[in-house]
Structure formats: C-alpha cells, structure tokens
Amino acid sequence: METTWLKRMNLVMDYIEDNLDGKIDYNKIAMLSASAKGMFQRIFAIITDMTLAEYIRKRKLTQAAFDILNTNAKIIDIAVKYGYNSATAFSAAFKNFHGITPSYARASGFQGEFFQRFTFTLTLSIKGGSDMQQYRNIENAEDILHK
Numbered sequence: 001m002e003t004t005w006l007k008r009m010n011l012v013m014d015y016i017e018d019n020l021d022g023k024i025d026y027n028k029i030a031m032l033s034a035s036a037k038g039m040f041q042r043i044f045a046i047i048t049d050m051t052l053a054e055y056i057r058k059r060k061l062t063q064a065a066f067d068i069l070n071t072n073a074k075i076i077d078i079a080v081k082y083g084y085n086s087a088t089a090f091s092a093a094f095k096n097f098h099g100i101t102p103s104y105a106r107a108s109g110f111q112g113e114f115f116q117r118f119t120f121t122l123t124l125s126i127k128g129g130s131d132m133q134q135y136r137n138i139e140n141a142e143d144i145l146h147k
Contacts, residue, residue: 058115
C-alpha cells in the first residue's frame with residue numbers, strides 16, 4: 001500500500017501531466033503535496049536531481065514533439081499550447097532539448113529520445129550487515145536495559 005507521501009507526490013505528477021498544455025499553478029502543487037511551495041521545490045530537486053521547472057519544461061517539450069510528429073497543427077500553435085510566446089523562443093528551446101528544430105523534426109519523422117514522466121515508488125534496499133552468528137539471542141529486553 002502506498003504511503004500518503006508517495007500518493008501526494010504522484011498526485012502532483014498527475015496534476016502536472018494534466019496541465020502540460022496549460023498553466024501549471026505552483027500553489028496548487030503545494031496544496032497537493034501538503035507542503036509549502038518552496039519546500040516542495042527543494043525536496044523535488046533533492047530527490048530528482050533537477051528543478052521542478054526543469055522537469056516541467058522537459059515534459060512540455062516532449063509532448064510538443066509528440067504533437068509535431070502526430071498532428072498537422074501549425075508549429076506556432078503547438079508552441080503557444082505549451083506556453084511559448086513566440087516561434088523563435090519555442091524553436092530555440094526545442095533545438096536545445098531535442099537537438100533539431102521543430103520543422104526538421106516534422107519533416108524527418110524524428111525518432112529521438114523523449115523525457116518520460118516521473119512516477120514515485122518506494123523501494124527498500126538493505127546493504128551491509130554481518131553474519132548473524134555474531135549476535136546472541138536475547139531472551140528478555142530488560143537484560144539490555146540493566147547492563
């Protein structure tokens with residue numbers, strides 16, 4: 001069963017995914033995560049080794065690439081859909097991320113790598129330890145307290 005923290009982190013990821021083509025409200029993210037806006041952003045950066053803004057940008061540019069490849073929508077319309085105010089800004093961000101321009105991606109049928117959505121899960125990994133034969137069986141916890 002997922003912990004409340006994991007549920008909240010995945011609710012935030014759901015919210016981001018549902019709003020990639022719109023405005024992402026950082027206050028709503030804070031509410032979903034049950035933490036202060038700045039605190040969530042710091043925790044996210046520590047856990048993922050990237051800022052929340054960088055994650056959102058990479059996901060938007062990935063979705064924009066899917067739209068470019070799978071629709072006939074104008075590139076400027078796709079740029080606006082994902083929050084870019086100009087074709088120049090979108091083209092520069094797209095090229096910086098994907099290595100090619102949006103128009104070349106459409107013309108070439110670009111099959112590059114895309115930035116996948118994060119999903120938070122709990123994995124328990126136990127490392128180290130020693131041979132259990134070194135430990136003696138303690139019959140009574142009181143024995144430890146009185147030593």
